[in-house]
Each structure stands twice: as structure tokens, then as C-alpha cells.
Amino acid sequence: MPSSxxxxxxxxxxxxxVVTAQPTSGGDGWRQFLFLRPGFYVATSSIDxxxxxxEVYASGDFVKMHLRLAGDSQxxxxxxxxxxxxxxxxxxxxxxxGTRKEEVFQAGVHERSVTLCCSRAFLLQxxxxxxxxxxxxPIAAFLGGPAADFALARYTLSPAQAxxxxxxxxxxxxxxxxxxxxxxxxxxxxxxxxxxxxxxxxARTVLESSSPGVHDAGTTxxxxxxxxxxxxxxxxASLGEPFEAAALARRFGFSESGLARAxxxxxxxxxxxxxxxxxAERARALLEEGRLSVTDIALDVGYGHTGNFSTAFKRRYxxxxxxxxxxxxxxxxx
Numbered sequence: 660m661p662s663s664x665x666x667x668x669x670x671x672x673x674x675x676x677v678v679t680a681q682p683t684s685g686g687d688g689w690r691q692f693l694f695l696r697p698g699f700y701v702a703t704s705s706i707d708x709x710x711x712x713x714e715v716y717a718s719g720d721f722v723k724m725h726l727r728l729a730g731d732s733q734x735x736x737x738x739x740x741x742x743x744x745x746x747x748x749x750x751x752x753x754x755x756x757g758t759r760k761e762e763v764f765q766a767g768v769h770e771r772s773v774t775l776c777c778s779r780a781f782l783l784q785x786x787x788x789x790x791x792x793x794x795x796x797p798i799a800a801f802l803g804g805p806a807a808d809f810a811l812a813r814y815t816l817s818p819a820q821a822x823x824x825x826x827x828x829x830x831x832x833x834x835x836x837x838x839x840x841x842x843x844x845x846x847x848x849x850x851x852x853x854x855x856x857x858x859x860x861x862a863r864t865v866l867e868s869s870s871p872g873v874h875d876a877g878t879t880x881x882x883x884x885x886x887x888x889x890x891x892x893x894x895x896a897s898l899g900e901p902f903e904a905a906a907l908a909r910r911f912g913f914s915e916s917g918l919a920r921a922x923x924x925x926x927x928x929x930x931x932x933x934x935x936x937x938x939a940e941r942a943r944a945l946l947e948e949g950r951l952s953v954t955d956i957a958l959d960v961g962y963g964h965t966g967n968f969s970t971a972f973k974r975r976y977x978x979x980x981x982x983x984x985x986x987x988x989x990x991x992x993x
Contacts, residue, residue: 685710698781730770746912
């Protein structure tokens with residue numbers, strides 16, 4: 660459990676036990692630790708960090724597979740340069756005995772994550788993985804013996820893994836049956852992650868470390884640009900749907916303020932200025948095609964009322980949609 664949290668509750672159902680912890684200051688939310696088997700537990704988190712937060716974890720002989728759904732942080736050994744852990748990523752951590760891991764969150768970050776924690780004995784004896792795996796990935800390194808270096812490797816979070824992780828974070832309050840369901844989801848997610856790591860080539864490992872600290876071989880900017888590009892594609896494909904800043908930020912792994920800042924820096928305009936522009940440009944193209952009525956075009960680009968659409972269109976282009984269609988398609992019916 661991180662150093663800045665306190666236990667809020669502890670429950671047990673058969674061999675399954677769950678401990679819920681809450682931050683002592685500077686944030687709201689919870690971290691839940693679901694102990695499923697000897698050597699296998701799952702930590703789920705949903706935390707709003709209102710102030711900068713520093714969390715310190717002691718080491719154990721576990722490999723940690725961390726799936727970050729939302730929120731960015733920096734991970735390091737205390738006193739060393741950190742490396743980024745950002746949304747839509749899977750990170751594996753190997754931590755030598757007797758060391759501590761430090762994780763730093765900035766104010767305004769909404770963190771949602773799932774961490775699968777496995778001992779060597781669990782992976783070898785319960786799961787049945789071979790001690791000498793064919794690949795040279797982090798799981799193979801862990802199975803080969805205790806970690807000598809503090810090492811973090813990063814992979815892309817797949818949509819299927821994200822859905823399973825979100826189900827664990829957002830699932831019903833745990834009782835005997837809900838905890839049984841969570842156990843099944845956790846094993847399904849473990850299978851997905853282990854399969855992906857086994858198939859991943861070494862080139863997909865973008866974060867590594869050596870004993871003095873943690874080295875970041877990728878760039879946060881590149882990964883942020885990928886998320887912003889995915890968000891833009893989503894907006895372009897969904898102009899008829901309502902957009903909410905909070906929902907978009909959560910879906911693409913930003914805080915609301917972080918999304919607003921990053922989108923403006925990357926695209927040169929505010930997010931909802933871009934939404935308005937994209938809707939207007941699509942409406943103009945549809946008017947030029949002439950297949951749809953003005954009312955249908957208004958609905959297609961996200962306006963519930965034709966009057967609001969006409970006002971916004973005239974403000975941008977200096978004429979009403981009907982007038983624009985007449986200009987673009989002389990002789991065509993309005």
C-alpha cells in the first residue's frame with residue numbers, strides 16, 4: 660500500500676480478500692487491493708489528485724503489470740530521474756529487493772488504473788509458465804530470478820485490455836458474488852496481458868532502466884500526440900453526437916485542464932473551437948452535395964434545432980445555409 664494512504668475497509672469472502680484504502684490528503688477516491696490467490700493480487704484505482712502527490716511503495720518479489728486507463732505520472736527510484744507512465748499503456752515493473760518505487764502525480768490528474776501483481780512462484784507453479792521462456796521480455800527476466808535492476812517496460816494498451824480493466828475499476832461494489840466475478844475478470848485480463856507480452860517483440864519495449872535510475876527511451880510528447888490524433892479522429896467521425904469535455908478527457912487519458920492545454924498546443928485552437936469548425940465544414944460540404952435538407956444536415960452535424968444551426972452557420976460564413984446552398988448549387992431547390 661502506498662505511504663500516503665490509510666485503510667478504509669477490509670472484507671473477506673472465502674479465500675478472496677479486499678482492502679480499500681483512501682488518500683490521507685490532497686485527493687479523493689480509492690485504491691482497492693483484491694487478494695485472489697497466494698502470490699496474485701489485483702490493485703484497482705480511481706483517484707482525483709487535487710494537489711501534487713508523491714506515493715512511495717516498498718519492493719516485494721513480484722512483477723507488476725500496470726494498465727493505465729487515465730492520468731499521467733512519473734515513476735522512479737527516489738532521488739532519480741523519473742520516466743513517464745501515461746494513459747493507454749501497459750507497464751511492467753521489475754524492482755530489486757530492498758528498493759522503493761516513487762510515483763509522482765501532478766495536481767488535476769484523474770487516475771484510473773489496474774495493476775496485476777504476480778509472484779514468481781504463482782507464475783511458475785499456478786500458471787505453469789516455463790522458467791526459461793523463449794523471448795527476452797520482462798516476464799522472462801522475472802522468471803529467471805530476482806531482479807538486479809529497477810526496470811520499467813512499456814507496451815500499448817489494447818482496446819480489449821482497456822475494456823477488461825475498466826470493468827474491474829467500474830464494476831459493482833464487491834460482495835461474495837461480485838468478488839467472484841472480479842476474480843474471473845482479473846484472470847481473463849492476466850491471460851490477455853501475458854499473451855501480449857509473450858508475443859511482443861523486444862522493440863516494443865520503450866522504457867528501460869539500469870541500476871543508477873530509470874531511463875526514458877520514448878517521449879511523452881509522441882504518446883500524447885498519438886492520443887490527441889485518436890481524439891481528433893473520434894470527433895471527426897462523431898460530429899452528430901454531443902461532446903463533453905470530461906467524457907473526452909476520461910476516454911483519452913487526460914484531465915480536463917490537461918486536455919484543453921494539450922489540444923490547443925498541438926492543434927492551435929481550443930478543442931470546442933475545433934468541434935465547431937469541423938461541424939461547419941461538414942455542413943458546408945453537405946450543402947454543396949445537395950442530398951439532404953437543411954434540417955437533416957443540422958441533425959447530422961450535432962444541432963438539435965435548425966435555428967441554432969442556421970445562426971452558427973451564418974456567423975461563420977456570412978450567409979444562411981439556404982443562401983449558401985443557392986450560391987453553391989444555382990438552380991437547385993433549397
